[in-house]
Amino acid sequence: MKFVTAILKPFKLDDVREALSDVGISGITVTEVKGFGRQKGHTELYRGAEYVVDFLPKVKLEVAVTDEQLDMVLEAISKTANTGKIGDGKIFVTNLEQVIRIRTGETGADAL
């Protein structure tokens, strides 16, 4: 199993969620986050004061998948979240050792 973490532009979240549903993903976790990458921040001006805002708002999407689902999921995310402009985000993939559904005690792929 794999654990996929994607950093996305907030307005792309709905499209990505829909695309993931279409490829059979039944659950995701989303967090509002801030960060910076190549896009960097922006400058805000308040009267005489100038502030550089380094951290931009993004959403972090987390989804656990089976090895077979991985490619479909990666394609779904990268296709729908792509605008071609700087700041589209990143996808991180890590190995996932175990999953447990708390209610039933199921483990592994059955718990996904």
Added chain:
Amino acid sequence: MTKFATSLALVVLLGYAGMAAAEAPVPNKGDTAWMIVATLLVIMMTLPGLALFYGGMVRAKNMLSILMQCFVIFSMMAVLWALYGYSVAFTEGNAFFGGLDKAFLKGVTPDSIAATFSKGVVIPEYVYIAFQLTFACITPALIVGAFAERVKFAAVLFFMAIWFTFSYLPIAHMVWFWAGPDAYTDAKAAEAAGATAGFLFQKGALDFAGGTVVHINAGIAGLVGCLMIGKRIGFGKESMAPHSVTMTMIGASLLWVGWFGFNAGSNLEANGAAAMVFLNTLLATAAATLSWTAAEWIARGKPSMLGAASGAVAGLVAITPACGWAGPMGSIVLGLLVGVVCFWSVTKLKNMLGYDDSLDVFGVHGVGGIIGALGTAIVASPALGGTGVYDYVANGFAEYSMGTQFIAQAWGVGTAIVWSGVVSFIAYKIVDLTIGLRVSDEVERQGLDITEHGETAYHI
């Protein structure tokens, strides 16, 4: 004989009736109703107008400290006004301080009357006291913006009590106290009446609704304050962006609406002059909003909401002294000018001089007040669409000399700067030596809301 006696009795009677009428004019209900409404509008300027305008500009951790300072300063000044403030500002004394004849509002009844700017027209004195109270309340509250986010609540209140007594009251007396139009019957009577008026009134300085008394006075107190108290921790390094420009926009809008009470109410009567003041206030503010926005758009690339709100307030400040004598076109020009100059003063002048006037009390109220006070001499000129100055002896508008008037205005500006500067310096020193002005670094870091007031503005 009988006929003669009857005629004599008639003459005496008529004379007496005439005298009685001259002695006790009755307030007009329309004027009275308007002044009550105007008073309400000025109350709204501080609570919640100014409080939100300022509150939106501080960081969220200091929001309640600003709201609370405005709220309690207003309440404290209201009580002090009734105890001795009204008497010191608006009874006869010397040219700088009034007397204590009406301390505790002694002798004032529902039948007491106050003069307006027309002969034989009066309003109830209670309304005049309440109206002037609202000015005495908002002026100290304006100052808190200069040292926002770093001063002890107790120190703020103590300072305001001293400053109100020794700066607001005498300057109000100097600028506004006079015997009223009915005393100006002929040249000799006018001279006698003039001698009892306040120092700047005698100099001929014009200040319709408080450019000198309110804005320069508060602006200078703010400047002295932020110079003496020092910068906020992290000033120029950390982000001190306004936590809610939305609140600031709401506050500025409430100020704008309330200001019609402030300016048009200062006419003391509901008549054509009040209507002119109303329109002038509307136009100067709109013009200043446009010019600040344009200046910011050109100089910095983007027109900001904070800029538009600041421009509106700058326009309101500048038209305040001038609104009773300017024409509508003069008001627009004054507004356009002050929007650009105040934009420059808060973006460039402040950085050049390096002081931390947190919410630009000096940059907007001080600078805008000075421009308005001096500009009054120009826009009041009948040649430029103004009304000129009324001569109560000749019962008509006097010949207008812009140069003479400009010098009179400069007297007003100079006196207010020096007087408020000196009183503020001494008052801050006294407070610093007794209570201490500044909170500890730790308190400042944590924010004044939790440390000074035990509350948090937002639970989200």
